[in-house]
Amino acid sequence: xxxxxxxxxxxxxxxxxxxxxxxxxxxxxxxxxxxxxxxxxxxxxxxxxxxxxxxxxxxxxxxxxxxxxxxxxxxxxxxxxxxxxxxxxxxxxxxxxxxxxxxxxxxxxxxxxxxxxxxxxxxxxxxxxxxxxxxxxxxxxxxxxxxxxxxxxxxxxxxxxxxxxxxxxxxxxxxxxxxxxxxxxxxxxxxxxxxxxxxxxxxxxxxxxxxxxxxxxxxxxxxxxxxxxxxxxxxxxxxxxxxxxxxxxxxxxxxxxxxxxxxxxxxxxxxxxxxxxxxxxxxxxxxxxxxx
Numbered sequence: 084x085x086x087x088x089x090x091x092x093x094x095x096x097x098x099x100x101x102x103x104x105x106x107x108x109x110x111x112x113x114x115x116x117x118x119x120x121x122x123x124x125x126x127x128x129x130x131x132x133x134x135x136x137x138x139x140x141x142x143x144x145x146x147x148x149x150x151x152x153x154x155x156x157x158x159x160x161x162x163x164x165x166x167x168x169x170x171x172x173x174x175x176x177x178x179x180x181x182x183x184x185x186x187x188x189x190x191x192x193x194x195x196x197x198x199x200x201x202x203x204x205x206x207x208x209x210x211x212x213x214x215x216x217x218x219x220x221x222x223x224x225x226x227x228x229x230x231x232x233x234x235x236x237x238x239x240x241x242x243x244x245x246x247x248x249x250x251x252x253x254x255x256x257x258x259x260x261x262x263x264x265x266x267x268x269x270x271x272x273x274x275x276x277x278x279x280x281x282x283x284x285x286x287x288x289x290x291x292x293x294x295x296x297x298x299x300x301x302x303x304x305x306x307x308x309x310x311x312x313x314x315x316x317x318x319x320x321x322x323x324x325x326x327x328x329x330x331x332x333x334x335x336x337x338x339x340x341x342x343x344x345x346x347x348x349x350x351x352x353x354x355x356x357x358x359x360x361x362x363x364x365x366x367x368x369x370x371x372x373x374x375x
Contacts, residue, residue: 099143141176166309195251223305227289238277245270
């Protein structure tokens with residue numbers, strides 16, 4: 084195994100171990116906070132914890148058994164390194180991760196009474212489910228066209244969430260603004276990375292395959308292939324195109340997942356003037372004072 088590959092894989096495994104430890108500490112911390120949280124708030128954070136568990140442990144598995152899906156390249160000669168196992172783990176983990184963001188966006192939109200935020204919170208999970216279907220299409224057929232659509236959907240979803248958070252900004256309590264700023268900044272950086280780096284990368288791969296007249300598999304052929312065929316490679320040349328996104332994905336994205344467990348609780352704003360919410364009572368009060 085090339086020294087550079089050993090160092091990279093060792094780093095992934097070390098970060099995965101750190102992430103699991105951080106998640107376990109988060110579970111303990113949340114349990115201790117239960118007595119000072121409302122039942123609704125604790126239930127929401129408990130669900131965040133469970134969704135995060137799937138993502139954290141899923142990314143840890145993929146760090147230990149990295150797979151380059153389309154060319155079926157892996158580091159270990161084991162069925163655990165097969166594409167069908169790795170992609171199945173990835174699908175479950177990513178749906179849970181976006182579920183965390185949907186929950187947070189729903190909480191923020193309810194606190195700020197944002198219609199756009201509510202709609203977005205309901206739309207993001209179905210959109211990512213569609214993206215996962217496109218990913219499976221590419222993995223099974225080996226055509227990168229599905230990956231282009233997949234990453235474009237991820238970019239659109241992130242942009243929609245950032246826009247929803249910006250809309251909720253004026254209506255949220257000032258104490259919650261730092262959390263919204265952090266989410267918006269991370270989301271904007273993610274969208275920029277996807278549109279400037281990730282999508283163009285898959286586009287160039289697809290164009291190269293098309294120019295060479297590459298033969299793509301059928302769905303049925305692909306299912307058999309991902310379950311039974313994998314190529315063990317320890318060469319840096321085979322992995323270097325995947326290093327950046329895998330390293331960021333299995334570290335920064337996981338830290339975001341864990342951070343969502345501890346996100347500030349967003350409560351609905353109280354009306355500025357309660358009498359404004361009850362016009363009949365206000366009119367009756369004014370009439371009574373006029374009579375006296």
